[in-house]
Amino acid sequence: MKNIGELPEWLPEEILKKVGLPEINQALNDIHFPESEEAALSAKRRFAFEDIFLLQIFNMRQKLKLAKEKAPVIETNLTELKKITEALPFKLTLSQKKSLWEIVQDIGKPAPMNRLLQGDVGSGKTVVAAVAALLAANNGFQSAFMAPTEILARQHFQTLKKLFPDFNEKIALITSSESKIFYGDSLESAVKKADLVKKVESGEIKIIFGTHSLIQKNIKFASLALVVIDEQHRFGVKQRAELLKNHSRVIPHLLSMSATPIPRTLMLTVFGDLDLSVINELPENRKGIVTKIVDPINRSLAYDFIRSQVKKGRQVFVICPRIEPSANNEPAANLRISEWQKLETKSVMEEYEKLSQKIFPDLRVGMLHGQIKSKEKADIMKKFQKGETDILVSTSVIEVGVDIPNASIMLIEGADRFGLAQLYQFRGRVGRGEYQSFCFLFTDSAAKTTNDRLKAIVEAKNGFELAEKDLKLRGPGEFIGQKQTGLPDVAMRGLQDFELIKSSREAAVEILGKDKNMKNHPLLAEKLTEFEKKIHLE
Template identity: 45%
Template structure:
């Protein structure tokens, strides 16, 4: 990873000329180093196969002899289908080519031939994609050929030749970055050999061994960056060391109207310990829907205020901000702690009053939306920033709020349970606390998967719940009708339910409504003035409505698993039994898998694990903004054990004094330097 190959332009590779450098740039390749780091995503296997050992539909390579005269059928001027009988011992098969009739003259009886294509077992047909005549030019028979992600006029053949040429010219300059200790510990190939074998493996085993080496390196370097940042950050005593009044905090916890779970107590101990340290806390608090994250945040805010500092709680929506403020007021009122609300819909006069009180220190805790990060918001002594729903705020927005204090502590909460391995990777610069258990008395939500022809029964279920004084959510994937998708939309369903339930009030909520309109509808529902709320997924992160006991999701097979779990979490917040009904198309296989997971378990961590298996990490997080690294080779689901090894190795290494001085670690220190880890700016 020295700069040599990365500062060497890709035009130094023989054959890279004309428009090719420009086209390579579109793939993110401008240097020789980047070309060699551009790995194949799979291999084509040209090993000769025995036709008696292959399955129908397999892609195979076989060697045979032309045994008949080729027959050509033309379709129009250019399209054709050509067939020819070939003996592939012990079978007599038909080879089929589409639009390759120019090969006809080469197919003379007795000619040896190597064919690659898709095998049709029933008809003994091979649909040929590639053909070779042994002894005529170079052959790929018996080899593994890399397949790259290429675009434009760059062909697989050209890219293969170019990487091969780059390895010939510069392969010996590929530097080693991993210390000998780690290479020996895991019996890893030297980097030079691993890179060459990834591009040109002699066998699948060699390719797998090369991949194993480079996957470890990729995950190790990522974790090294995170662990070095954390170690250096912990050594920089420029955070707030809060003089936490532990007896006062214990008394506050004892006075709560409920008992904390063991999980909540453990997490609180971790947070209170961090608050007392001189470095900045950077902790992710994750827990399932309804696991009691807000109470944990409230205790942390109480501790900070008692230590003489201010706290800020940033949430995604105004109505959620109002709800949190009401909850905090109930808890803090007996202690004289002053809270304020700061949202976009405040009048100018009220806003000025709140800003003035904040700056003078008359407000202890401010709850707000993005309005908190505007330029004219100043704190007197900001000590703790809590952000709710990690994925709704960009990294940049969180860092703006952090800079409003003298490096305040940061607690980030998310109700999207993330498997531990993924959490330590995606949020490697954070400590991760997890709430595993739900508060006592929570009844599990009963979940049912039904088909569209059971709609009448579903409507009867809604009527029964509403008649008993409860409320229901009805979720649709679209706002309005679409020509492309045959799925239910909120506007039509709202009209249907108004017709079906003339005696009840049915509300409508969707993303195209103005924020104030959305808040009004949500307020009406939370205050019980609406009986049924038809909505798109805008309520996924929503308010607490303890009286809502039924969640109906139309076309549930169109939603991701974690999203369905979040929607289900909108009910089951009160004393009454709650239900979730998922209406879906039984023919959608992936949808069926999701619905099975939903009816099997209420555990958000198990749901998240299955969602990862079905969708992969990129889709799981939904946005690049979430901070999930985009690895070249590593897969965060299948390589999770390597990830944990890499993390432990990196954490151990940066704590050793010799890591910062010994020659064996120079390449790693250079890597950290290039990644700006020694700069004072936070990773955010």
């Protein structure tokens, strides 16, 4: 340590004093040669604090930078808004109304909105986003809806048609396998992609649905004002400008929708540049989902129950876990996406063979996995939606928000291999119709910890409560991706410490309040530049 020499202290002195942290050289010494446990913990706290502090400043500066950009002003006529919501086939819940009002206020400003709309699967996020898109159309602007898969893009398109059958400003769907236009009043037609692209460019089509690849497609928008993106938390200014593909200096508003509940600590740090709207209640008349943990002894009873439900006309989702690579294979982290897909496909095919040949040879079993081509996937889902398949076996990553009201059973194989937030999302795929729904968590593990984790799903009142438990049990990687974020382990652990986050946020506000451009803190500015280069959060 003596050979290193003194390191310059880049954390402002007033922050060190206020938070009670050791100076950098002292902290380095105490981490390696602590004189007491207290000194070691204090040093550790300092290193966790500094990365979270930089993250807070980074996010706050991103927010300030975005506030300087120009965005289209979408004006809202309250009478018009009332007319739109009253025409819906159901009443909006209080939290839907509150979220919609927050969005309406944001899009009415000349700076770009950067809002995350969170709500459980089936809580009605799409309708809130659709109303915002209608308001944009009424102002002569275009909106783009982007979903993670073609099936979901198609579902959002169908939802909007169903909710607003009289909307006659033209809605389009464009994916790799189809392109169509809805003209209102039940009129719809398939069109050539090239013709559809021209209509979007001319501004004739006001709401466009597609996958996240809309950004890469050769599409130019005439007057894009709102981007709605499903299950992707961040969509930067550069990506939004990319969608415009022209020299407009105007940045569209962004509404990101997510059914993955994010714990409060991560919302204040990793996602600190986003404003948050929450839909925390389900629509009226929605029945609770009966959830059971099923051990190996009770599997046959669960299968008998499932058969009896199918005989009554219900349908079943079966989710398979990814097969972990065997010990003589490469480590999991080194596997390419294509190799992961092969393992997932193998898992689905094995489950499909077991269910279709041994357990339910008398029922119609279908299979869906990532290596099936888009058109075939669409056909499989259509068959399931039409009730021509009784049981659909699928990988864990497929179609998070697919809406099949007649599917009333969710069977999750190897439930102990999924995170709580993920299990909660799977369960939300059923319970969307009038029938009582059930979720079976199959596990071969007899470990008490596994049982406790799965019990949390059975008892959870909402997704946010679960997300906090998941954060404690599995760490932040569950929410911000297992791939490298650029944050060291000590900071990743610090993301679970609410007091540390609170003090880092207050410190960041204090510094930016006095010295927005960091002119009086050159060492901190230098450190921030380094940090910005290594950080990459999705």
